[in-house]
Amino acid sequence: MPVNVLMPALSPTMEKGNLAKWLKNEGDTIKSGDVIAEIETDKATMEVEAVDEGVLARILVPAGTADVPVNDVIAVIASEGEDAKSVAAAPAAPGAKSPQGAADMVTAAAPPAAAAPAAAPQSMATAGAVSAAAPVAPPAPAAPAPQGAPDRGERVFASPLARRIAREAGIDLGSIAGSGPHGRIVERDVRAALEGGARPAAAPAAKAPAPAPAAAPAAAPAPSMSDEAVRKLFEPGSYEEVPHDNMRKVIARRLLEAKQTIPHFYLSVDCELDALLKLREQVNASAPKDKDGKPAFKVSVNDFVIKALALALTRVPDANVTWTEGAMLRHKHADIGVAVSIPGGLITPVVRRAETKGLSTISNEMKDYAARARARKLKPEEYQGGSSAVSNLGMFGISNFAAVINPPHSSILAVGAGEQRVVVKGGAPAVATVMTVTLSTDHRAVDGALGAELIGAFKQLIENPMSMLV
Known part of the structure; x- marks a missing residue:
């Protein structure tokens, strides 16, 4: 029978996507593993692979279509032995959902290695803290497969x-x-x-009870003014309307959810940077050169910040946690998200196990993330999750700010610029390079004293940077 190709969910948070390009035409033969389309989500451009064979009989959603809902039918494939022309002529509702087998006709392929998301290795404040990255709520459960769906014993569907x-x-x-x-x-x-957490394979969908519906998320409060009411405050023709893209919509939703559901509180300290800056200069001067004379790495202050936060979390493990309603998830490693500005928004790639990595490794990893971010080619596993995050606006001359926590994190460190300031040493005034950092924490998971212990450990590492090289 014909198989419907659905708009795939390329990440747990994806609700809609843009069908950027078809890489196959109607009438083309489709083989398992063929890349048939490119889908743009709010955070990345992903290739879509076919996992079955047949003939692409009909394309229902043309290239360039925006905001296609997940699970809407985008094309129809004629299976082996079927007449593709007859399949193409048959009516098909673009909004219809298809059986289980159809959903697995396509799957997200790993993005090309060459690509990637955005901007500066450091990112945006407050709004910058909540990237379109980590999911806040789990995706709604898929509808149970109809009687005609293939049994898992016959066929296993997997990406x-x-x-x-x-x-x-x-x-x-x-x-x-x-x-x-x-x-x-x-x-x-x-x-x-x-990790030993595998469950036995589910029974065929036709025999399994329907899944319990997920609890509906709390409705967001109505805006204080309607769009039309806001427009009436301005003279017609005095403004230009720029429609929100998917990334901006997701960032706005995440910010609202974070501020409504997470009780933030803030702790600030000043860190002296002179020893760190001197060590950074020595580290970069000692970097090996390639055949063209270019250094193998160039460590930034932000690389030291990432490393210091990771080590601080391992020294204060009770702060390296994620809040859930049923339990506290205490993480075994410090996975540090780093807010990165990209055109139209930002994204938070995650340096995994940052406490175990050297500064040169962290530096090169962040450069790679930033380069691939600009092309929106980060894989979901590269920007989802993490246990804390860094948002650095120091390069913009910002002295201090408070960032919004990016779920599922319980903290985020906002980093200001290193500035020459007058300090008191030994009872006498002196000039030092000082950086103000502000730790935002989720008060459900990290109390005041615990947060103070964490930011104190960070300050100690920053002001004694040699301890990060041991």
């Missing part, structure tokens, strides 16, 4: 990345229950299996 990881680890995909759309096995399911 190419999940299949590769499972194959390399020697894991039987049939023993894993998928959490992706329509029960598809995705990377996080295989990772859970590797």
Whole structure:
């Protein structure tokens, strides 16, 4: 029977996407693994691979279409032995949903290695703190598959990345229950299996009870003024309307959710940077050169900040946590998100296990993230999750600010500029390079004294930077 190709959910937070380009035409033969389209989400451009074979009989959503809802039918594929022309002529409702097999006709492919998200390795304040990155609420559960859906015993639906990881680890995909759309096995399911958390494969959808509906999120308060009321405050023709893109909508929603649901409180300290700046100069001077005479790395102050926050979290493990309603998740490693400005918004790539990495590794990793961010080619696993974050506006001359926590983090460190200031040393005035940092914490997870302990550990590391090289 014909198979509907659905708009895939390329990340847990994706609700709509833009169908940027079709890489196959109507009438083309489709093989498993073929890249058939490019989808733009609010954070990245992703390739979509086919996982079944057939003929692309009909394209329902043309290239360039914006805001296509997840699970809407975007194309129809004629299976082997079917007449593609007859399939193309058959009516198909663009908004219809398809059976389980159809959802797995396409899957997100890993973005090309060359790409990537945005801007400066340091990012935006307050708004910059909440990137379109980490999910705040889990995606709504997929509808149960109809009677005609294939049994998991016959066929296992999984993304190419999940299949590769499972194959390399020697894991039987049939023993894993998928959490992706329509029960598809995705990377996080295989990772859970590797950690010993695998569940037995789900029974066929036709025999399984319908999943309990997820609790509806609390409705956002109505805006104080309607769009039309706001427009009436300004003279017609005195302004230009610039429609919000997906990224700006997600950032706005995340900021509102974060401020409404997370009880923020703030702690600030001044850190003297003179020893760090001297050590940074020595580290960069000692960097090995390639055949063209270019240094292998160039460490920035922000690289020291990332490393210091990671080490501080390992020294104060009770602050390296994530709040959930049922339990506190205490993390074994410090995964540090770094807010990065990109055109139209920002994103927060995550330096995993930052406490274990050298400054040169952190520096090169952040340069790679920034380069690929500009092309919106970061993979979801590169910008989701993390245990804390850094937002640095020092390069813009900002002395101090408070950033908004980016769920699921329980803290974020806002970093100001290093400035020459008069300080008192030994009872006498002196000039030092001073940087003000402000730690925003989730008071549900990190109390005042604990937050003070964390920012104190950070200050000690920054002012004694040699301890970060040991």
